[in-house]
Amino acid sequence: MMVYIVIAAAVIIAAVIIYGAVFRRKIYKDVDLLEKRKTMIANEPVAEEISKVKGLIMSGETEEKFEEWRSEWEEILGVHLPDIDEALFDIEELANKYRFQKAKEFINGVNYQLDDIDKMVKTIFAEVEELVNSEEESREGISELRERYDTMQKFISQNWRSLGETANIFEGRLREFKETFAQFDSETEAGNYIKASHIIKELSNAVSEEEKRLKQVPILLVEVDSNLPKEIEEVEMGMSEMETDGYRLDHFDFHHQLKEVKKELPELKKHIYQLELERVEDRTKEIKAYLEHIYISLEQEAEARLFVEEKTGLVRESLDRLEDQLDELASEREKVEVSYRIPDEENKRQLETAAGIEEQVKKWHVFEDAAIHQKLSFLGMKESLEELEKAVKSLQKDMQQSKEKLYMLRKDELKAMETLKKQRRQLLQDKLSLQKSFLPKVPSSLLNELDAAEERLEAAKEAIEEVPVEMGKVSALSEEAEQYVTKVHQQIQATMRQAKLAERAIQYGNKYRRNSETVNKALLQAEEHFRKGYYDEAVNVALQAIEEKEPNAVGKISGE
Structure with missing residues (x-):
């Protein structure tokens, strides 16, 4: 019995020894990995990267950032990494004493600490790059903006009359831009490159907007002062010629609307001087579209007149023939009724045809009265004639079907x-x-x-x-x-x-x-x-x- 106890104790001791050896080896391995990470961080060229900003003006924002980065790197090298060295030594000691759980906790803590340091290093790299790039981009951007500024100044000088009252406004805007340039120079000289970069972006947007306005103003002023009045005058002349030729255009609202548009032009000019250019541009497009609508309507009115003159007599003749055919159909019906029974649906169709003809004759009289007393435009008369013509054709079709039906009854x-x-x-x-x-x-x-x-x-x-x-x-x-x-x-x-x-x-x-x-x-x-x-x-x-x-x-x- 004692032998078995001794053997069991020996097996347990052996298992514990093996377990301890395995876990100790794993912890040593984790420590080696942590050591490598620490070494890699220590070898990062942070100092070289920070030194890139020495080529810039070392004052203001740049000096502050430089000192901040150097301080952070020195703290990493002088405090955080030595702390990690001590922690790695403690982990090995804990492993040797079989305090594996505590060692594991230390390993996790070191990992977290290395992650934080790694983030700090990467942040330094990113901020250095941003600062250096900001200086370079600002230097290139300000050069381009100064050229655009000079071009605008030259444009205003050469187009002073065509810009009208807006010339003074644009000059005032350029003075503001000049102040912004001075602010940029001041921030750059103070080493505040990031602030200078933000100024450049805002200034670039403002210059682009101003360039667009400078191009728009002369175009819109020509539209309002010259083009639109001329186009309106041409439309009015065309309308006057048509009225002389016998067209009644008072059925349309063109005269009144054109009068209102002419009244509106001075107001549009004021809006241009207030640089409400998008509003003016939209309105000029609407006015041009309306003038085009008038042209199309006048052309349609002229075409409608030709149609009315051509079709009026033909539709009247068609209606007369339709009435004659109705009489013939009635006569034929009387003959057929003596010898044959006419189906109810045919009786209904003939009654509807007769009522339809009567209705179209009434409509014709209404059309005739409107034409004689000029109550409708030619477009209106054309629409009435087209409706009459369509109705007459439909009634002719019904009439023919009725004749064929009666013919079939008397076929033999x-x-x-x-x-x-x-x-x-x-x-x-x-x-x-x-x-x-x-x-x-x-x-x-x-x-x-x-x-x-x-x-x-x-x-x-x-x-x-x-x-x-x-x-x-x-x-x-x-x-x-x-x-x-x-x-x-x-x-x-x-x-x-x-x-x-x-x-x-x-x-x-x-x-x-x-x-x-x-x-x-x-x-x-x-x-x-x-x-x-x-x-x-x-x-x-x-x-x-x-x-x-x-x-x-x-x-x-x-x-x-």
């Missing part, structure tokens, strides 16, 4: 009427052809067919004219009439062809009459048939007699 009837007209013309042409053929006699059968065809046409016509129309009956009678007319046409053509053939055959056979009594008798018989209108019989008798003398005569006679 109209088709039947057209068919009858066509057949009647055909029958008339056939009768004229018979008359021109000078036939000795028209066969009675053909006359009967002609009468029958005319009766069918008349029956179909009466059926169409019946009220109400019975389209089934009309279609049947129209079809029958067409068949009869076609049949008669074919019979008339055939009769005239046979009559001509009989005439040619008799004439051809005359050369055999003296030599053949048989032929002579046959031809006399054929002539008798021809006079009675029996043309088929006349052809047959004549050809039969001729073929006895001349077998191939039929082909010759038919081909003549």
